[in-house]
Amino acid sequence: MEKRKILVTRPQLPPLNEFIPLLADIWESRWLTNNGKYHQEFEKALAAYLGVPYVCLFANGTLALMAALQCLHIKGEVITTPYSFVASTHALWWNGIKPVFVDIEPDFCNLNPKQIEAAITPETTAILPVHVYGNPCEVEQIQNLADIYGLKVIYDAAHAFGVRKKGSSILNFGDLSIVSFHATKVFNTIEGGAIICHDKKTKRRIDYLKNFGIADETTVVAPGINAKMNELQAAYGLLQLKYFDTVIDARQHITKKYREGLKHISGIRFLEEMEMVDHNYAYFPIFIDEMEFGSSRDDVFEALKTQNIYGRRYFYPLISEFPTYRSLPSAKNLDIAHKISRQVICLPLYPDLPDEVVDTILSLLDDMFQMNSKKISIKILRQSQRK
Ligand SMILES: *Cc1c(COP(=O)(O)O)cnc(C)c1O
Numbered sequence: 012m013e014k015r016k017i018l019v020t021r022p023q024l025p026p027l028n029e030f031i032p033l034l035a036d037i038w039e040s041r042w043l044t045n046n047g048k049y050h051q052e053f054e055k056a057l058a059a060y061l062g063v064p065y066v067c068l069f070a071n072g073t074l075a076l077m078a079a080l081q082c083l084h085i086k087g088e089v090i091t092t093p094y095s096f097v098a099s100t101h102a103l104w105w106n107g108i109k110p111v112f113v114d115i116e117p118d119f120c121n122l123n124p125k126q127i128e129a130a131i132t133p134e135t136t137a138i139l140p141v142h143v144y145g146n147p148c149e150v151e152q153i154q155n156l157a158d159i160y161g162l163k164v165i166y167d168a169a170h171a172f173g174v175r176k177k178g179s180s181i182l183n184f185g186d187l188s189i190v191s192f193h194a195t196k197v198f199n200t201i202e203g204g205a206i207i208c209h210d211k212k213t214k215r216r217i218d219y220l221k222n223f224g225i226a227d228e229t230t231v232v233a234p235g236i237n238a239k240m241n242e243l244q245a246a247y248g249l250l251q252l253k254y255f256d257t258v259i260d261a262r263q264h265i266t267k268k269y270r271e272g273l274k275h276i277s278g279i280r281f282l283e284e285m286e287m288v289d290h291n292y293a294y295f296p297i298f299i300d301e302m303e304f305g306s307s308r309d310d311v312f313e314a315l316k317t318q319n320i321y322g323r324r325y326f327y328p329l330i331s332e333f334p335t336y337r338s339l340p341s342a343k344n345l346d347i348a349h350k351i352s353r354q355v356i357c358l359p360l361y362p363d364l365p366d367e368v369v370d371t372i373l374s375l376l377d378d379m380f381q382m383n384s385k386k387i388s389i390k391i392l393r394q395s396q397r398k
Pocket residue numbers: 071072073074095096098099141167169170190191192193202203204
């Protein structure tokens with residue numbers, strides 16, 4: 012086997028020979044950013060592909076999230092999950108909003124809708140859930156609570172590009188959803204992101220906000236920021252879109268191989284398909300129960316490294332454990348999130364990951380399992396002999 016480092020992901024790029032003519036065209040036009048031809052075309056193509064009404068492109072997902080909060084005038088307290096990438100909560104912090112962490116549910120690691128209500132105070136203005144690993148949150152229950160309490164819902168859908176529930180894009184739920192096109196995500200424009208919104212007026216407002224609040228030559232309507240996507244990224248994104256279906260097929264193939272190879276190993280849990288959901292197979296997290304498997308998550312992490320294979324502990328530590336947030340009252344009592352973050356490791360998953368690497372990972376885990384089972388049965392034997 013090749014001795015290249017195998018990382019948890021490897022960015023998918025469009026064919027270079029298809030990108031070069033687009034670059035030549037951009038060079039010729041000298042229109043590099045500010046809602047150029049490729050930007051407009053990419054927004055339309057994305058809306059059509061995803062099956063959503065409006066797409067507003069951004070320089071990255073974090074700025075999209077910050078602008079989404081600005082767009083809806085969110086302030087006070089926002090209920091969110093500790094089990095995510097830090098940007099989810101940082102976006103609140105940058106808007107002067109107090110994050111209120113609520114625990115996750117154990118099945119798919121998303122914000123637990125049953126615990127949201129108890130965290131609502133008179134200061135609460137919104138809920139910021141994350142479709143973790145691209146698996147949809149309990150969107151109906153969350154919307155129901157938001158309707159009762161008059162709260163906005165902004166989804167951090169950074170992992171959920173292309174995911175559908177009952178045939179409709181998961182990005183159609185909530186008031187706004189944001190996606191990320193960072194190099195490590197299922198769909199990348201190197202860096203990039205978008206806000207998905209439901210109506211034209213909201214799109215216009217978001218488009219102002221990402222361009223300094225400029226409405227025309229002499230009018231600035233809001234204290235906007237600069238969060239625009241450039242023409243090179245938009246052209247690159249248009250090409251990526253052409254190949255996205257094949258990317259999903261390849262990811263599904265690897266996911267199935269992992270599931271098949273792990274199902275007989277007790278003490279390792281993985282996530283199954285959800286009913287009525289078209290998945291994007293963005294990540295393959297496994298959860299190690301140390302008592303049952305006989306080795307800890309970190310043992311597995313280290314064992315993989317000896318084979319030059321680098322899993323990632325998404326999400327460990329929890330956001331609520333970082334210095335900025337750990338003194339918040341809501342940073343305590345997040346038992347499920349705490350437990351899961353100590354069990355999780357995401358295995359490598361990307362379209363051109365060779366089958367042999369998947370086999371190496373599976374046999375390593377199987378070897379650990381067999382060895383641990385022997386140790387455990389010897390221990391039980393000794394204990395019974397002692398009696
Ligand atoms: C990647 C990610 C972001 C941030 O997106 P960027 O495009 O990297 O700024 C936000 N939230 C989650 C859950 C992410 O995984």
